[in-house]
Amino acid sequence: MVTLTIDGKKVTVRKLSTVLDAARKLDIPIPTLCHHSELSPYGGCRLCIVEIKGMARPITACTTPVSDGMEVITTSPYIEKLRKTTLELLLSDHPNDCMVCERAGDCTLQELAYFYGIRENRFEGERRFYTRKDNNPFIEREMEKCILCGQCVRICDEIQGVGAIDFAHRGFKTRICPPYEKDLNCEFCGQCVAVCPTGALTGKMWAHKGRQKDIKEIETVCPYCGCGCSLTLHVRRNEVIRVSSREDTINEGWLCAKGRFGYGFINHPDRLTKPLIRIVPKNSQKSSARGGRSQKTLNSQLSTLNSQLFREVSWDEALVYVAKRLREIKDRYGPDSIGGLSSAKCTNEENYLFQKFMRAVIGTNNVDHCVRYCHSSTLAGLATVFGSGAMTNSIPEIGNHDVIFVIGSNTTETHPIIGLRIKKAVRGGAELIVADPRRIDLVRFAGIWLQHRPGTDVALLKSMMHVIVKEDLTDKKFIEEWTEGFESFKEGLNEYTPDMGEKITGVPKEYIIRAAILYGNAVRPGIYYTMGITQHTHGTENVFAIAKLALMTGNIGRESTGVNPLRGQNNVQGASDMGCFPDFYPGYQKVNIPNIKQKFEKAWGVRLSDKIGLTAPEMAEAALKGNLKAMYIMGENPVLSDPDINRTIEALKRLDFLAVQDIFMTETAELADVVLPAACFAEKDGTFTNTERRVQRVRKAVEPPGEAKEDSWIIIELANRLGYKMKHAFIEEVFQEAGKVWPAIEGITYGRIAKMGLQWPCPTLDHPGTPYLFKGGFPRGKAVFSTTRYRPSEELPDNEYPFLLSTGRQLFQYHTGSMTRKIDAINKISPEAYIEIHPDDAKQFGINDGKIIKVSSRRGSINIKALISDRPAKGMVFIPFHFKEAAANVLTGTALDPIAKIPELKVCAVKIEVVVLTVS
Amino acid sequence: MEEALEGILTNYRKNEGNIITILQDIENTFGYIPEEAVNWFSKKLDIPASRFYSIATFYAQFHLKPRGKNIITVCRGTACHVKGSERLINTLRKKFNLPDEEDTTYNREFTVEKVACVGTCSMAPVAIINKKVCGKMTADKLTREIKKLEGKKTGDNNEG
Numbered sequence A: 001m002v003t004l005t006i007d008g009k010k011v012t013v014r015k016l017s018t019v020l021d022a023a024r025k026l027d028i029p030i031p032t033l034c035h036h037s038e039l040s041p042y043g044g045c046r047l048c049i050v051e052i053k054g055m056a057r058p059i060t061a062c063t064t065p066v067s068d069g070m071e072v073i074t075t076s077p078y079i080e081k082l083r084k085t086t087l088e089l090l091l092s093d094h095p096n097d098c099m100v101c102e103r104a105g106d107c108t109l110q111e112l113a114y115f116y117g118i119r120e121n122r123f124e125g126e127r128r129f130y131t132r133k134d135n136n137p138f139i140e141r142e143m144e145k146c147i148l149c150g151q152c153v154r155i156c157d158e159i160q161g162v163g164a165i166d167f168a169h170r171g172f173k174t175r176i177c178p179p180y181e182k183d184l185n186c187e188f189c190g191q192c193v194a195v196c197p198t199g200a201l202t203g204k205m206w207a208h209k210g211r212q213k214d215i216k217e218i219e220t221v222c223p224y225c226g227c228g229c230s231l232t233l234h235v236r237r238n239e240v241i242r243v244s245s246r247e248d249t250i251n252e253g254w255l256c257a258k259g260r261f262g263y264g265f266i267n268h269p270d271r272l273t274k275p276l277i278r279i280v281p282k283n284s285q286k287s288s289a290r291g292g293r294s295q296k297t298l299n300s301q302l303s304t305l306n307s308q309l310f311r312e313v314s315w316d317e318a319l320v321y322v323a324k325r326l327r328e329i330k331d332r333y334g335p336d337s338i339g340g341l342s343s344a345k346c347t348n349e350e351n352y353l354f355q356k357f358m359r360a361v362i363g364t365n366n367v368d369h370c371v372r373y374c375h376s377s378t379l380a381g382l383a384t385v386f387g388s389g390a391m392t393n394s395i396p397e398i399g400n401h402d403v404i405f406v407i408g409s410n411t412t413e414t415h416p417i418i419g420l421r422i423k424k425a426v427r428g429g430a431e432l433i434v435a436d437p438r439r440i441d442l443v444r445f446a447g448i449w450l451q452h453r454p455g456t457d458v459a460l461l462k463s464m465m466h467v468i469v470k471e472d473l474t475d476k477k478f479i480e481e482w483t484e485g486f487e488s489f490k491e492g493l494n495e496y497t498p499d500m501g502e503k504i505t506g507v508p509k510e511y512i513i514r515a516a517i518l519y520g521n522a523v524r525p526g527i528y529y530t531m532g533i534t535q536h537t538h539g540t541e542n543v544f545a546i547a548k549l550a551l552m553t554g555n556i557g558r559e560s561t562g563v564n565p566l567r568g569q570n571n572v573q574g575a576s577d578m579g580c581f582p583d584f585y586p587g588y589q590k591v592n593i594p595n596i597k598q599k600f601e602k603a604w605g606v607r608l609s610d611k612i613g614l615t616a617p618e619m620a621e622a623a624l625k626g627n628l629k630a631m632y633i634m635g636e637n638p639v640l641s642d643p644d645i646n647r648t649i650e651a652l653k654r655l656d657f658l659a660v661q662d663i664f665m666t667e668t669a670e671l672a673d674v675v676l677p678a679a680c681f682a683e684k685d686g687t688f689t690n691t692e693r694r695v696q697r698v699r700k701a702v703e704p705p706g707e708a709k710e711d712s713w714i715i716i717e718l719a720n721r722l723g724y725k726m727k728h729a730f731i732e733e734v735f736q737e738a739g740k741v742w743p744a745i746e747g748i749t750y751g752r753i754a755k756m757g758l759q760w761p762c763p764t765l766d767h768p769g770t771p772y773l774f775k776g777g778f779p780r781g782k783a784v785f786s787t788t789r790y791r792p793s794e795e796l797p798d799n800e801y802p803f804l805l806s807t808g809r810q811l812f813q814y815h816t817g818s819m820t821r822k823i824d825a826i827n828k829i830s831p832e833a834y835i836e837i838h839p840d841d842a843k844q845f846g847i848n849d850g851k852i853i854k855v856s857s858r859r860g861s862i863n864i865k866a867l868i869s870d871r872p873a874k875g876m877v878f879i880p881f882h883f884k885e886a887a888a889n890v891l892t893g894t895a896l897d898p899i900a901k902i903p904e905l906k907v908c909a910v911k912i913e914v915v916v917l918t919v920s
Numbered sequence B: 001m002e003e004a005l006e007g008i009l010t011n012y013r014k015n016e017g018n019i020i021t022i023l024q025d026i027e028n029t030f031g032y033i034p035e036e037a038v039n040w041f042s043k044k045l046d047i048p049a050s051r052f053y054s055i056a057t058f059y060a061q062f063h064l065k066p067r068g069k070n071i072i073t074v075c076r077g078t079a080c081h082v083k084g085s086e087r088l089i090n091t092l093r094k095k096f097n098l099p100d101e102e103d104t105t106y107n108r109e110f111t112v113e114k115v116a117c118v119g120t121c122s123m124a125p126v127a128i129i130n131k132k133v134c135g136k137m138t139a140d141k142l143t144r145e146i147k148k149l150e151g152k153k154t155g156d157n158n159e160g
Ligand code: SF4
Pocket: A094, A095, A096, A097, A098, A099, A101, A102, A103, A104, A105, A107, A108, A109, A110, A145, A198, A199, A200
């Protein structure tokens, strides 16, 4: 520690601090323009100059390290004069455009000019002019306003790891630009926009929407992925006009393109505004959700399509009708003839109410949600081994891993902010191992890349475990104390030699050995995985294998040490926690254990069913067979997200009654008998739980469009009409009720999470929340090593279908696109579906970049544009699943994991043909 | 192109080079820094293309556009300026029909460049024609020199 005096006040700070840090600690203001606390010091603007006793000239506080006994003066007439001169020079070639500048009122330069009273300039100089090159849809670059502070350059390089821009030229010509002064072509995270102290960089969609006057700022949580970033919505006249993020939150102020620029769907003209009842029979031609219409025409025709298929009705009519149909079907075929799909996009409160509605009002356990398609194998796997299926560590702990093992997760695209944390950890010295069949972006940061064949994860992991046993890197004490069955499990590893591993996975054995030793020796390693692991017929086994790797090395239950499934949607964790499962009540409590059932019967005041309900794919199956008669779907779009589209559509059409509640007319809603317009995340209060179990507050910022209503209101109204009294004066009561039946969240109140969320378990009001799980043991006692064997995927390439197709997400789009594809800016960057194919394969088939090719599997075929890329390995192709015109899930199989019932979306066999386009 | 780039890469690996040496090799091979070359190296070495561009634009030795077979450099130092170097430049640009922002003729025969004082102020105004320093330049003299070079075009030419 070092002690120094600043303006006569003593302060003690850490050794490598700068004078600026010390002054900030004392809350002494020093003007800065190029400094950012998260970035390397730059010392370019010279506004932060201070006088230090014993030094001849003033020096910059942001770059000067403190030393003992230093005496600093931060302000004096002399210094202020210098600062003013510096500012005048900066302004000498500045277009004083404040009147119409997007940043006015939020511009550091303007603010400083105001404080220093600069009205006229002594240095009126030559102005710089730039030709604007900005066709990109997100970021406006008015480089005449750039003061060359370089914050954008540093953030893009140091935090985002992209390096899309840099200084170019020198002297008066110096400028910040992308290579060859082209337009930006980058991740469009907008981090540079967030740090720019002037109006040089702004959001395109901010233009002319309002600046600082009459703006309400509302703190809420991002509606896209499971990172759960904090968003500040800037609202003017009931419209969200800008999104920013505070620095003191889990995401440290960083966002991705979706969070920062993807808010256009809120005010989109296509939002549903009135309840609709079907007027055309479902099997008529008009109602088909597919059929080659492009997104554009579909959008523009929607209103007419609506009026052809549906008529607008009052809420009363709609609710009475839904209640009547549900009651009829229940009376006639029993409660188990009705199924419900809840939504990972909705709040905890709404998910709680939804499952309560299905269980207490309808009387069935047929309730599920999209977790089935992404992480049910995690639950089945991790919950079996550890007794809980959530991320065991928290996001801030990522920074302290010494080894990070990412398997089957394209983290920078699916969980961009966790991706940033991983990159930051790597910069801080952590070793990164990436196992992925594709050359994903993280590979650039990895020390070791294991490019295993899709579907061979178990073999890869076992082979690593083999090496760990052989090298004697197991944690014997941990195994002894916390696990059982290791000895026989160890036997089973014998056959998985690195040679065998290489044979099955295609990864050179030296790599397997190196990765195993690195992980085995690590002190604080973390494993991260997503759908690359779970979406297989052996998804659960993959998860088991990961769990065992952590167990045998004792790498779980400590800070920055654990196993971390990254949850896809914003509230998929919460929807799971709230019991939107056919076999669990809220808090993963089994529906078929009598005393648990009794507890819920008492809490809800009705008799409940102890029959485990149907999973989402089983519901489709049952509907096809005619056993399921009605469905109530809240905020999900199974037509696009489920495997084998044609089958899903067929199943939904077979239903006697389908009610869909959503914010847009989705492909699923088009098949509904009743469509109920819902409020989106910005239009309601509640909570989301992010992937690290953090319960965060969602706040209402704007009124819903037209007559759209909060999902909770709709569920409560329906329940009441079906004769079950649900009454909640305010939404927090629902959360409190959930806390009563699931003690792990009982200690969380809206008041406590007003600023920062809390991580469950948090059982009491004074409990600080739990950043990492399993400190001192597993809730279900010892973890069991059971033996699993590598089993190839259900469908592997053969002569007829020689390619391995894998599906997944990409950065700019989200899930089935019902939100992101409504946003013009995002569509511009990511307009259409494509299939990634290796250059060698492309050559062999004579496929050029951009050519339309036909991809077929045993289930169907689609036409899609080829994107030649070295990301997939040879023999492998990849299609993102967001695009309905070329829906990847036409091709995928419906083979299910026997334990978790998760479909195999990651691996199926396809063939490829060049299409000869005939012009008619 | 790929082959030449591979060669530069090998050289870089062998001699533990840096971005500047790569750029120098590229400049020497192609006579300028083609965008594709930068992108190729950026990908191979995982160094952002913006970094290459930054350095390439910082040093005057690198050129971003292909240059002509003949290079005429006119001095714009104070002495030469006073003696009318600007007029020489204008004459040349007009003669070659150069649009703004372009320094090289369409057929890549000539490039007109400007430079600050070359240190032979006594001979101002100075032009350097294919490395040959010519003093006391006039528009007429320049035109004659260019004629000569144009004449060469069809004859033997191995000027770099
Ligand atoms: S960047 Fe700041 S100082 Fe410049 S015109 Fe905009 S508001 Fe005014």
